[in-house]
Amino acid sequence: MQEQPNRRLRVLLAKLGMDTHTVGVTIIGHALREAGMEVIFTGLKQTPEMVAAAAIQEDVDVVGISTLSAGHTRNLPKLARLLREQGGGDKLLLAGGVIPQEDQPLLQAAGVHKIFTMGADTRDIVQYLEQWWAEKQASEAA
Amino acid sequence: MNDIAQGVLDGVVAAGARAIRWLDDRDPRGADLVRRIFPATGRAQIVGVTGPPGAGKSTLTDMLVTELRSRDLRVGVIAVDPSSPFTGGAILGDRVRMARHALDPGVFIRSLGTRGQAGGLSRSTHDACLVLDAMGYDIVIVETVGVGQDEIDVVNLAHTTIIVGVPGLGDEVQAVKAGLMEAGEIFVINKADRDGYQATQRQYELMLHLREQAAVARDAGWSAPLLRAVATSGEGGKAIADAIFAHRAALEARDGFARRSGLREREQTLAILRERLIARALGAQGQAVLAEAEARRIDPYTAAGKLLAQIDGKDDLA
Ligand code: B12
Numbered sequence: 001m002q003e004q005p006n007r008r009l010r011v012l013l014a015k016l017g018m019d020t021h022t023v024g025v026t027i028i029g030h031a032l033r034e035a036g037m038e039v040i041f042t043g044l045k046q047t048p049e050m051v052a053a054a055a056i057q058e059d060v061d062v063v064g065i066s067t068l069s070a071g072h073t074r075n076l077p078k079l080a081r082l083l084r085e086q087g088g089g090d091k092l093l094l095a096g097g098v099i100p101q102e103d104q105p106l107l108q109a110a111g112v113h114k115i116f117t118m119g120a121d122t123r124d125i126v127q128y129l130e131q132w133w134a135e136k137q138a139s140e141a142a
Numbered sequence: 143m144n145d146i147a148q149g150v151l152d153g154v155v156a157a158g159a160r161a162i163r164w165l166d167d168r169d170p171r172g173a174d175l176v177r178r179i180f181p182a183t184g185r186a187q188i189v190g191v192t193g194p195p196g197a198g199k200s201t202l203t204d205m206l207v208t209e210l211r212s213r214d215l216r217v218g219v220i221a222v223d224p225s226s227p228f229t230g231g232a233i234l235g236d237r238v239r240m241a242r243h244a245l246d247p248g249v250f251i252r253s254l255g256t257r258g259q260a261g262g263l264s265r266s267t268h269d270a271c272l273v274l275d276a277m278g279y280d281i282v283i284v285e286t287v288g289v290g291q292d293e294i295d296v297v298n299l300a301h302t303t304i305i306v307g308v309p310g311l312g313d314e315v316q317a318v319k320a321g322l323m324e325a326g327e328i329f330v331i332n333k334a335d336r337d338g339y340q341a342t343q344r345q346y347e348l349m350l351h352l353r354e355q356a357a358v359a360r361d362a363g364w365s366a367p368l369l370r371a372v373a374t375s376g377e378g379g380k381a382i383a384d385a386i387f388a389h390r391a392a393l394e395a396r397d398g399f400a401r402r403s404g405l406r407e408r409e410q411t412l413a414i415l416r417e418r419l420i421a422r423a424l425g426a427q428g429q430a431v432l433a434e435a436e437a438r439r440i441d442p443y444t445a446a447g448k449l450l451a452q453i454d455g456k457d458d459l460a
């Protein structure tokens with residue numbers, strides 16, 4: 001007889017480039033922990049290459065980028081591409097922070113699955129992730 | 143899923159990462175995976191890094207990785223942080239201090255939550271070490287959670303355990319109580335740039351002296367060195383790396399390397415057996431028996447006897 005499986009959603013949270021706004025990403029991290037998820041922080045000043053490598057090594061389900069100092073139209077599409085190239089194309093890519101409305105279609109076309117901007121309720125973010133996770137597990141079981 | 147096992151044996155990063163995930167999640171595919179990779183393990187030196195919260199374990203690990211890479215060794219890191227006992231969630235932040243190695247193909251860093259396990263490690267840490275060993279990493283560093291008194295499971299896992307202390311924590315006496323001083327093979331006072339270094343050094347020296355006299359160390363034939371480090375500046379990395387190799391050589395000279403690996407597998411066998419026996423005993427009517435105990439209708443000895451009877455048909459109390 002086998003022990004019971006104990007799957008837990010794993011989320012990597014990172015900040016790219018010179019962006020040092022840490023409040024949002026810290027709040028998100030704690031909210032996800034409270035929801036029972038495992039949150040891996042990579043720290044500040046990451047490049048898309050570093051985040052992709054960490055996401056693969058940590059075998060996370062979700063990669064979340066917090067971006068408040070522009071640069072997102074360059075580095076988020078790059079990260080999405082690197083993840084796909086390195087076998088992480090099934091990971092959910094989220095972004096939050098200061099992301100003007102007009103940039104969002106471009107990011108979504110490039111592979112960012114969902115964007116949460118200023119004032120987003122952490123409960124909505126948790127619920128979004130829980131639902132995505134439930135659907136993923138159901139589709140894997142099928 | 144043989145391709146994951148093959149990938150581990152071929153050193154493929156994504157395969158190793160997935161293998162550790164299965165083992166951490168207790169995925170049923172994990173047992174078969176270990177069976178396949180086990181013959182390729184037993185080569186890596188497992189090095190534990192433990193000490194109180196905030197002592198600089200992650201920073202010191204980062205420094206050690208740099209030093210070991212300069213000697214052309216491939217390094218795996220398992221960094222354990224506590225899971226919340228209430229939600230099961232965790233914030234795993236150790237790798238923040240190791241970010242400069244993120245793009246080095248000779249380094250693999252994995253963060254694990256304790257997931258309810260006491261002792262300073264996760265239940266899956268041993269398995270994760272096997273995976274990194276099979277992938278061909280020469281040294282696997284295991285950073286424990288910040289430990290208090292007796293969370294020293296790492297000494298059963300590692301070939302070599304580094305105890306990290308810091309000046310002026312007032313934890314020196316605690317360390318003795320904790321058995322940390324009995325367990326470690328290499329002692330490091332980190333943050334040697336801080337006030338109080340010398341007083342702390344004297345206390346450690348005294349305790350190591352007492353330990354030699356009492357021969358409480360589990361490893362006669364090895365005299366534990368006391369080293370100083372400033373992990374943030376890289377100071378002390380070379381001496382610690384030298385001590386790691388010296389300890390391996392000392393173990394190998396007395397056949398202790400393989401013996402320690404063997405003791406670890408023995409412990410792990412017992413741990414798996416305990417889990418499976420409990421799972422079996424709790425099968426079928428197990429929950430009902432537990433409920434009776436919980437309602438205080440039967441005493442715990444009677445309840446445990448009834449549960450055991452579910453496995454072998456006889457109540458060992460009867
Ligand atoms: C506080 C603040 C600072 C502080 C940061 C302190 C710290 N340690 O974080 C300080 C003073 C240091 C600072 C500095 C600067 N700042 Co500033 N700062 C702000 C301010 C006022 C609030 C940011 C904040 O903390 N919000 C609270 C948190 C909770 O909100 P949040 O981060 O948006 O997060 C929420 C959502 O976005 C989302 N979310 C965020 N991340 C993620 C991630 C994931 C995965 C998910 C799912 C969701 C998610 O969930 C959160 C909860 O709702 C904003 C104004 C604003 N309207 O945002 C400017 C702002 C971000 N800053 C700005 C600027 C320009 C700067 C500076 C360049 C200023 C300067 N000239 O010196 C420097 C640059 C620093 C740097 N290198 O990055 C601009 C950015 C403009 C742009 N992007 O085009 C803003 C928008 C102000 C403005 N209107 O001009 N700043």
Ligand SMILES: Nc1nc2c(ncn2[C@@H]2O[C@H](COP(=O)(O)OP(=O)(O)OP(=O)(O)O)[C@@H](O)[C@H]2O)c(=O)[nH]1
Nearest residue numbers: 195196197198199200201288332333371372373374
């Ligand atoms: N002054 C000084 N600070 C240091 C030194 N080593 C580490 N630190 C700092 O101590 C703090 C904690 O370091 P970590 O490496 O995260 O400590 P840790 O033991 O891994 O912490 P936990 O994993 O949370 O228990 C950080 O701010 C480090 O920069 C040192 O040698 N000198």
Ligand SMILES: [Mg+2]
Nearest residue numbers: 199200236285
């Ligand atoms: Mg740490």
